Amino acid sequence: MNKQETYDYLKNCGVEFEITEHPAVWNMDDVAQLEMPHPEADAKNLFVREDKTTSYHMITVRGDKRVDLKALRRAEGLRQLKFANGQELSDVLDLYAGAVTPLGLLNDETRSVTLYLDAYFLQPPALIGAHPNDNTATVWLKTEDLIRVIEAHGNPVKTVEL
Numbered sequence: 570m571n572k573q574e575t576y577d578y579l580k581n582c583g584v585e586f587e588i589t590e591h592p593a594v595w596n597m598d599d600v601a602q603l604e605m606p607h608p609e610a611d612a613k614n615l616f617v618r619e620d621k622t623t624s625y626h627m628i629t630v631r632g633d634k635r636v637d638l639k640a641l642r643r644a645e646g647l648r649q650l651k652f653a654n655g656q657e658l659s660d661v662l663d664l665y666a667g668a669v670t671p672l673g674l675l676n677d678e679t680r681s682v683t684l685y686l687d688a689y690f691l692q693p694p695a696l697i698g699a700h701p702n703d704n705t706a707t708v709w710l711k712t713e714d715l716i717r718v719i720e721a722h723g724n725p726v727k728t729v730e731l
Contacts, residue, residue: 572706575701579710588706588709595666595704613629615629615636615652616662628731629684675702675719683727686712686729697712
């Protein structure tokens with residue numbers, strides 16, 4: 570799904586959302602230069618795979634938070650986690666570096682990518698910002714709506730303390 574298709578999909582699912590258009594951002598340093606309406610809800614997304622497998626996972630945390638991949642691996646019983654490369658990102662989620670987003674799971678035809686969502690996003694105001702499969706905008710929506718849409722698509726969502 571491209572940006573407009575993502576908006577249309579969310580509308581068809583009955584999801585209310587707000588859109589912030591902005592210049593392309595490639596990392597969290599770029600995002601920090603922008604004036605965003607909900608900075609507390611800004612998310613950082615990592616696309617990883619388990620070593621020596623084709624099991625992929627997306628990890629979504631607050632934009633300013635570091636992720637301890639070893640701790641997540643141990644807690645969830647996963648193999649060693651490595652960052653997926655750009656080709657894998659394109660092949661599995663039809664995304665490019667800089668546009669990694671949980672909404673990209675809507676492009677996962679096999680519905681096999683697990684979303685590990687930081688429990689932080691369920692705390693008030695329970696809002697999350699995500700790219701609409703394009704890094705020139707951020708969609709602000711309720712976290713529960715994001716979870717509902719991803720699970721309805723068929724991808725597993727695990728809320729974890731990261």
